Amino acid sequence: MICEQVQAGIPDFLRGYSTGQRNREIENHLETCRACQEWLLTWEGLCRLGQEYLAWPATVDWEPFDVALEAERHIHPLGGEKAGNPPRPSA
Numbered sequence: 001m002i003c004e005q006v007q008a009g010i011p012d013f014l015r016g017y018s019t020g021q022r023n024r025e026i027e028n029h030l031e032t033c034r035a036c037q038e039w040l041l042t043w044e045g046l047c048r049l050g051q052e053y054l055a056w057p058a059t060v061d062w063e064p065f066d067v068a069l070e071a072e073r074h075i076h077p078l079g080g081e082k083a084g085n086p087p088r089p090s091a
């Protein structure tokens with residue numbers, strides 16, 4: 001396998017989509033090729049970032065933020081705003 005083939009196959013390799021034979025070829029190549037090792041690390045970093053980004057909204061507790069925001073609005077009311085709260089995004 002040449003570097004181009006290995007690097008093209010790395011996204012599938014990381015997600016477990018490639019076949020056993022292809023995985024072995026990629027692994028063999030990665031053992032000896034520093035350029036492709038770095039490519040793999042870059043992809044692993046991207047995948048981690050993507051997972052953290054996807055997991056983010058579900059794990060955030062907005063309650064303290066809402067309370068703090070509400071307190072802030074009482075201390076520094078927005079000028080020109082009529083009584084009543086603006087529409088809030090539904091959860």
Ligand SMILES: [Zn+2]
Binds near residue numbers: 006
């Ligand atoms: Zn390579």
